Amino acid sequence: MPLPLFILFSALTLGFAVAVIANRNPVTAALCLVVSFVGLAALFIGLSAFFIGIVQILVYAGAVMVLFLFIIMLMDIEEEERKHFDRLRTAGGIAVGIGVAFLIGGVLWDFDYGKASLDDVPVQFEAAITLREADADSGIVRSANATAALREGRLKDVALVGEKLFNDYNLHLQMIAVLILIATIGVVTLGKKDSPAPDSGSSGGDKASES
Amino acid sequence: MIIRRSALVILMCLEIMLSAANLALVAFSRFRLEAGLPDYDGQMLVFFVITVAAAEVAVGLAIVVALFRSRRTIDVTTLTSMSH
Amino acid sequence: MPAYILELIVVGLGLILLLLESFLPRLGAKGLAAIGSVGLLVVLFLLPSVTGAPSESTGIIWKFYSADSLALFYKGLALITTILVLMMSVVYVPVMQRYLGTGGGVGEYLILPVFTCAGLMWMASANDLTSIFVSLEVVTIGFYIMVAYMRRNVGSLEAGVKYLILGAVSTGFLVYGIAFLFGVTGQTNLDVISTVLGLLEGQDKIILFSFALLLVAFGFKVAAVPFQMWVPDVYQGAPTPTAAFLSVGSKAAGFIVLSRIVDAFLGDHGVQTGDGSYQDQIQRVLLVVAGATILFGSLAAIPQTNFKRLMAYSSISHAGFILLALACAYPVRMDMASGEVVAFYLAAYLPMTMAAFFVLCIVRSSRGEEEISVLDGLGKRSPFLAFVLLVSVMGLAGIPLTVGFLGKLYVFQAALDQGHFVLLAIATLGAAAGFYYYFKVVRSMYWNAPSDQDAIAVGTGSRVLLALLAAAIIFLGLNQGIILGFLR
Numbered sequence: 001m002p003l004p005l006f007i008l009f010s011a012l013t014l015g016f017a018v019a020v021i022a023n024r025n026p027v028t029a030a031l032c033l034v035v036s037f038v039g040l041a042a043l044f045i046g047l048s049a050f051f052i053g054i055v056q057i058l059v060y061a062g063a064v065m066v067l068f069l070f071i072i073m074l075m076d077i078e079e080e081e082r083k084h085f086d087r088l089r090t091a092g093g094i095a096v097g098i099g100v101a102f103l104i105g106g107v108l109w110d111f112d113y114g115k116a117s118l119d120d121v122p123v124q125f126e127a128a129i130t131l132r133e134a135d136a137d138s139g140i141v142r143s144a145n146a147t148a149a150l151r152e153g154r155l156k157d158v159a160l161v162g163e164k165l166f167n168d169y170n171l172h173l174q175m176i177a178v179l180i181l182i183a184t185i186g187v188v189t190l191g192k193k194d195s196p197a198p199d200s201g202s203s204g205g206d207k208a209s210e211s
Numbered sequence: 212m213i214i215r216r217s218a219l220v221i222l223m224c225l226e227i228m229l230s231a232a233n234l235a236l237v238a239f240s241r242f243r244l245e246a247g248l249p250d251y252d253g254q255m256l257v258f259f260v261i262t263v264a265a266a267e268v269a270v271g272l273a274i275v276v277a278l279f280r281s282r283r284t285i286d287v288t289t290l291t292s293m294s295h
Numbered sequence: 296m297p298a299y300i301l302e303l304i305v306v307g308l309g310l311i312l313l314l315l316e317s318f319l320p321r322l323g324a325k326g327l328a329a330i331g332s333v334g335l336l337v338v339l340f341l342l343p344s345v346t347g348a349p350s351e352s353t354g355i356i357w358k359f360y361s362a363d364s365l366a367l368f369y370k371g372l373a374l375i376t377t378i379l380v381l382m383m384s385v386v387y388v389p390v391m392q393r394y395l396g397t398g399g400g401v402g403e404y405l406i407l408p409v410f411t412c413a414g415l416m417w418m419a420s421a422n423d424l425t426s427i428f429v430s431l432e433v434v435t436i437g438f439y440i441m442v443a444y445m446r447r448n449v450g451s452l453e454a455g456v457k458y459l460i461l462g463a464v465s466t467g468f469l470v471y472g473i474a475f476l477f478g479v480t481g482q483t484n485l486d487v488i489s490t491v492l493g494l495l496e497g498q499d500k501i502i503l504f505s506f507a508l509l510l511v512a513f514g515f516k517v518a519a520v521p522f523q524m525w526v527p528d529v530y531q532g533a534p535t536p537t538a539a540f541l542s543v544g545s546k547a548a549g550f551i552v553l554s555r556i557v558d559a560f561l562g563d564h565g566v567q568t569g570d571g572s573y574q575d576q577i578q579r580v581l582l583v584v585a586g587a588t589i590l591f592g593s594l595a596a597i598p599q600t601n602f603k604r605l606m607a608y609s610s611i612s613h614a615g616f617i618l619l620a621l622a623c624a625y626p627v628r629m630d631m632a633s634g635e636v637v638a639f640y641l642a643a644y645l646p647m648t649m650a651a652f653f654v655l656c657i658v659r660s661s662r663g664e665e666e667i668s669v670l671d672g673l674g675k676r677s678p679f680l681a682f683v684l685l686v687s688v689m690g691l692a693g694i695p696l697t698v699g700f701l702g703k704l705y706v707f708q709a710a711l712d713q714g715h716f717v718l719l720a721i722a723t724l725g726a727a728a729g730f731y732y733y734f735k736v737v738r739s740m741y742w743n744a745p746s747d748q749d750a751i752a753v754g755t756g757s758r759v760l761l762a763l764l765a766a767a768i769i770f771l772g773l774n775q776g777i778i779l780g781f782l783r
Contacts, residue, residue: 186440232470239478
């Protein structure tokens, strides 16, 4: 990703993330969060994680945000109380933020990869193709589709992710299925009203199973 | 997150925290080439984190709604009914 | 039979229970709990017959899943805990119904532990960062719901919100720590990470940083100081069976993962015991956290008047003892590995805590509160309950002839072997404070005059279970070989 674009999207992500915290109105905060996540998705795509970038937009900017806005509207929350934010907490929050930023900066400064740029580690198509063909010959599942795309010099991200997800990470996929089932059960029971009318709770459960 | 008092906005801030970790993971997986390609182990974790975060938000919002129904407020500084 | 079938059976059992709950509503809470417990018991009996990873590496699953003896041991703990929690929930149902309104829905409360148990079992086997994250989240989300379950009770909801927010923060730390560990090693499997860490040089700062993040995350899960602030409130607000489940199941699973991670960091590879190698610093951090946890838990428990809060602080102090055992993994190899000390302590902790919470459940469902004063004169009103509670409290305090004493003894021995005398002094102080605050419970039961004379009704099933638990506390205390036998 060219540097100007990187700066633009980083600024977008960070700036709107701060806006989420600084805005008193929850609806505005939620919309700022959408913009922040779109910027983040752009950064993901810049790191050639195309699938993750799209999922980020679909799940966060789409589903999760709709859920947030829906709940905000449902509860009809007015702005937080007029009085200013608690001084001490604000100062504490900012101090913690700056402290963590410095800590991470310091840690990354010492780290070899902290100074690398993307051009230092280009995707090595030839090496990848040879390895994948060797793997395929020895019986490991390798998507021929993705290898063909690699030969044309394209990184077919979705096929590669799918290959990994449904072969190596099958167990985790089952665990996630159980997790979403638990979440669905929980949201339905927690959202139950005394009257049997359907309500917001069940919509939360549906959303969880979508993602 | 420390600053805000509305449980909803706190949940949003949690999403931001998880996203930051996701970005770090994706960046590391891109810089760590494995077999000439980005290391997809890292991206798998990101995928699972996104899923889990969505489920967590769903559960969190359900709890917040239940709290709102019984208390008519979601300000977390008022959660002090228990003795200390 | 490969070990991962066990979790599939447990999940299947949960699904069957869900279907039964909706299509056979006349089964009731008792029926559901009975079917669930029997199913889990069957899995428990299958446990010794499972096989671990085959020698020739077939199947990618063994990259993410280990079935060593420690994993199987913790799976057993998770199963036993869940069975006891199901039994306890049956006793607790009348209390629960009061707070659920006309919408009902006690059934799900009995089914969620089964699914959570599958998560706990996955955690016991997780030896990969991704597996750790996913299985941990299965457990955590189950607990969010169970803590907040009584949706008409403000205390339960408050506890739910607190647990949710702090739990989610700890998830954030966990993911960040995993990200950095992945960044520095490029691996997700803990065994491989351990090897890679031994080869790395000059990356101490980022290694320490990632360990600190992971320690924060698991500090929340196992209730170590300074990340213990949620514990008393959540225990007090949550339904009592959930509090018991949290204090045994969640803690045990947190500790096995933490001990696997500490193993990966400290591992065998680093013979460079120079002052200031990252291994040394990690160990120092662990020791400080352990000492602070023991001190805080023991001292803060003294003025408590609510029985659940007392148990919360006592569980913090026990977490400190276990952390101390964990910190003793390095640098000297001991004849009893620190992982085994941790497992023994947790196995000892299980029957004692479960018995205490079980008695509390029974008392609570006949009387409306959970203050210690509720126990006044229990020795006269229902000598059986009082006796069980006496045994369990004696075990928790670590009085000789109980299994709790052996657990503490092994920890002290480990600390002595590694020469941590300051920590030894703190642990002694903590144990002494323990005698005092547990004695409060005993005094209230046997010396204080009862506020009313009615005996508390105890069902036959609960009576048998309680007797079994009390017998286990004493019997295991006399034969330490039994638990150790299961461990090896």
